[in-house]
Amino acid sequence: MAMDTDTAQRQVLDAADGLFYERGVQAVGMDAIRTASGVSLKRLYQLFPSKDALIEAYLDRRDALWKSMLADHVDAATDPRERILAVFDFLDDWFRQRDFRGCAFINSFGELGTVSPRVAELAMQHKEGFRQALTELSKAAGAADPERLADHLILLSEGAITRSAISGSPDPALRAREAAVLLLDATLPRD
Amino acid sequence: MAMDTDTAQRQVLDAADGLFYERGVQAVGMDAIRTASGVSLKRLYQLFPSKDALIEAYLDRRDALWKSMLADHVDAATDPRERILAVFDFLDDWFRQRDFRGCAFINSFGELGTVSPRVAELAMQHKEGFRQALTELSKAAGAADPERLADHLILLSEGAITRSAISGSPDPALRAREAAVLLLDATLPRD
DNA sequence: ACTCTAGGAGAACGATGGTTCTCCGCGCAA
DNA sequence: TTGCGCGGAGAACCATCGTTCTCCTAGAGT
Numbered sequence: 001m002a003m004d005t006d007t008a009q010r011q012v013l014d015a016a017d018g019l020f021y022e023r024g025v026q027a028v029g030m031d032a033i034r035t036a037s038g039v040s041l042k043r044l045y046q047l048f049p050s051k052d053a054l055i056e057a058y059l060d061r062r063d064a065l066w067k068s069m070l071a072d073h074v075d076a077a078t079d080p081r082e083r084i085l086a087v088f089d090f091l092d093d094w095f096r097q098r099d100f101r102g103c104a105f106i107n108s109f110g111e112l113g114t115v116s117p118r119v120a121e122l123a124m125q126h127k128e129g130f131r132q133a134l135t136e137l138s139k140a141a142g143a144a145d146p147e148r149l150a151d152h153l154i155l156l157s158e159g160a161i162t163r164s165a166i167s168g169s170p171d172p173a174l175r176a177r178e179a180a181v182l183l184l185d186a187t188l189p190r191d
Numbered sequence: 192m193a194m195d196t197d198t199a200q201r202q203v204l205d206a207a208d209g210l211f212y213e214r215g216v217q218a219v220g221m222d223a224i225r226t227a228s229g230v231s232l233k234r235l236y237q238l239f240p241s242k243d244a245l246i247e248a249y250l251d252r253r254d255a256l257w258k259s260m261l262a263d264h265v266d267a268a269t270d271p272r273e274r275i276l277a278v279f280d281f282l283d284d285w286f287r288q289r290d291f292r293g294c295a296f297i298n299s300f301g302e303l304g305t306v307s308p309r310v311a312e313l314a315m316q317h318k319e320g321f322r323q324a325l326t327e328l329s330k331a332a333g334a335a336d337p338e339r340l341a342d343h344l345i346l347l348s349e350g351a352i353t354r355s356a357i358s359g360s361p362d363p364a365l366r367a368r369e370a371a372v373l374l375l376d377a378t379l380p381r382d
Numbered sequence: 383a384c385t386c387t388a389g390g391a392g393a394a395c396g397a398t399g400g401t402t403c404t405c406c407g408c409g410c411a412a
Numbered sequence: 413t414t415g416c417g418c419g420g421a422g423a424a425c426c427a428t429c430g431t432t433c434t435c436c437t438a439g440a441g442t
Contacts, residue, residue: 003419024302026217029399041401051400102301106353110298111215113356123357129345154369155363158353162297165304166314169329172346179343179374188414194389220429232391232431242430394433403424405429410416 003039009047011037016058021104025055026111052118055108059122062104067129069094074133080141081175081184084153087134091157092173095164102165103158130154142189149187156180194230200238202228207249211293216246217302243309246299250313253295258320260285263325271332272375275344278325279371282348283364286355293356294349321345333380340378347371 003011015036019028030051034041048054073090077083094100101107109123134153138146156179160172193201206228210219221242221337225232228297239245251336264281268274292298300314351367 011221019325023219023305026215026302027306030401031399041422042403043419045401046419101305106297107301109357110293110301111217114214115218120357127354127357148366148369151363151366152322152347152373154354155350155367155370156343156346157350159350162349162353163318163345166297166300166311166318170344175339175342176346178339179346182343182374182377183370186377222429222433232392233433234389236431386439386441388437388439389432390437391435392433393435395431397429397431398414398424399428401425401427404422408417412414412416 005047006042008037008039008184012039012044012047012054013061013141015071016054017061018099018169020055020058021062021101021107021168022099024111025058025108029172030054052116055112056118056122059105059119059126060109063122063126066126067133069128070133074137080137081188084134084137084141084184085180086179087137087157088177090121090161091176092170095160095170095173103161106158106162127154127158130157142182143187144189149183152183152187153180156183196238199228199230199234203230203235203238203245204248204252207245208252209290211246211249212253212292212298213290215302216249216299221245243307246303247309247313250296250299250317251311254313254317254320257317258324259323261321265328271328272379275325275328275332275375276368276371278328278344278348279351279364279368282351282367283361286351286361286364292357294352297349298352318345318349321348332375333382334378335380340374343374343378344371347374 012033015033016028019032019036030041030044033054034044037044039047044054048057069085070090073086073093074083077086105123105126108119112119113119113123131150131154134150134157135146138149138153141149143149156176160176163172165171203224206224207219210223210227221232221235224245225235228235230238239248261278261281263381264284265274268277275381296314296317299310304312304314305311322341322345325348326337329340329344332340334340347367347370351363354363355361
């Protein structure tokens, strides 16, 4: 009758993801997660020894999921320039999801950045991973200064994320893509 | 001996600004504001009937202050193109402030956006004000499509704000300025 | 001097949060 | 069958929060 450990863990993480992302980490109590997951408080606390641990697991999973969604979009293209632009198609897809609420890492950092070094660190690592991905793509596209191009593309992406979250419209993804085209035209060697 | 209403109000807003901005709105209790401001709870509640009202006043004041700091930087330049780039000099100044913690509106939106329509509205209005300022600057610089240029510049700015907040470095302002130069070169008519 | 009232300090109140504990039932080893 | 231990439901506990209330002091008007 006892639900096995793996599915219990998954259900807790599913519930945490939905609630934390929608309402913010501080606004969601452990009781809400217990109700949404159907996993008792006792079990919940033996799977995750504290709310902080659960928040960390939530962010870890988001990071992995996000990276894999990004990779799926990028890998659907072969031309190096198209692979860069695929990043913005990915953003467009993401922004169109009904539950889109901005970047979980930015949101969590805003809530806990000053008080939880762990959350601050996870946010930095997540963003650093994105930066490295963009640097690779820029290198593959033949940019003379791939790190710089990556930085410019990140700014457009992050800007699109927060603008889309606040405005509630997916448009910023298109605007960011346009701007990226201009930047690529100005930066990459002609072909 | 009673402190007059204006100074009490100012002290409360000063304290609220410091605490809300540093730790986030939810993490700061009214008691902390009372201690930091030196204004008794009773008086505090007759100045601001609820914490929500205080949050709103805090955001209102941030909006006004931010706009005037931006205007100061922009108005220090006369050449239309320089006036656009002054936006990024403003960001650089801002990011270098020791207490810089990102955009108060983005942070508050992340915390309360789904639960407080008022905060969501204030965040939208703040960003819309920025958008209009950039649209005016783009128009003055002779852009063929000033709204589009403004959108592109906003993405760079917002991206720089969140990246600087998370990385703790002011660098993103410089990167955003570089990218803005590339965009202006690609967008504005030659002179 | 005697009210009268605004304001300060802080207790009080009811709600909610994270975390732990109690009690109970159930499946399994001997 | 008899313990035994895991897990479920939810109460319990202690802290904190937003908000209000009580009590008291001190100054202003008469």
